[in-house]
Amino acid sequence: MASVLAKADAESFVRELASSSTVIAPLMKGGQVRFDAYSPADELVLDYETTTMPPKGLFLPHGACLMEYGGRKKPTVPVEADKFTVFMNHVDAEALSILDEAYSGRFKDNPYLGRRASSTVVAVSSAREMLNGFSHVLDLRYKRGFDLMMLDGGDYYELKPATVKGRRLMKSRLIGKGKAVKPETEWTAGKLDLKRIGAFLDLGPEQGLWKEIAKECFACGVCAYVCPVCHCFDVEDRSVLGGRGCRQRCWDSCMLADFAQVAGGVNFRGKRHERIHNWYHHKFARAVTERSRPDCVGCGRCITYCPAKIRIYDRIKECEMQG
């Protein structure tokens, strides 16, 4: 028999956890769902359609201090955050597993890894796509990025711990025994052909498609900021009088005009269509070569929040057709 939690008890489960530790969850605030610290007065939305900001900000906060310096003291690395449990859907948890790979490879990113070590992630599966989402056409694994998976079984969740931290959450009396959720049949029809997409992307930025998108795109960088996978950053020193200060990590976007500008004013991706091509190429060609999966989980946020209404999914289909 499997461990199960009735959907009607899901909020009580979250409340129980929040009574003894910090719980971050998708909450309805001012007509929008966003990740915030849960309190019993909040409206919990575990099956959220979308959130403007993805949960990556919990692990990579914009403007986080990486190092304090000043005076005669040696530079110090700030102590990391308190422990917390965070609930997110399975698509966002998949995105987190990509960030884990990116930040724990050859170069270990200690501030990120510190926050990950402080967190317990609960992934809540949902049968429906997120708003403008296309995760079903990507080969996603849903095997990493979380400590506990809550599999949607209709009116209940099957709880499957993946780590010791996940097993610790299973002590609640609200959890009983029941039927395991039937695994979805492996469905391959309609999946994006990443080989063909990669072949077209490898042709470079001078193809007509990129110039066509460049006529519509504002180069605002919103698609990268709302993306749960995009993780480029800039480092800035914020100094105060007396030589003290803080070295900060700030979110950046390769769509922005000065992203590839280097000393002497040289910009090696100065044209908009070159930057647009680079964004798609990194996600759907380079990432596939380097990590065997795209830097995209099909959450749809870049479509939902693009002010120019550019639909990345349609553009990727065009690459597939031309590849």
Ligand code: SF4
């Ligand atoms: S959000 Fe849309 S307009 Fe802004 S950079 Fe991305 S594709 Fe261009």
Ligand code: SF4
């Ligand atoms: S590229 Fe767009 S659809 Fe893909 S993960 Fe990022 S925001 Fe979501």
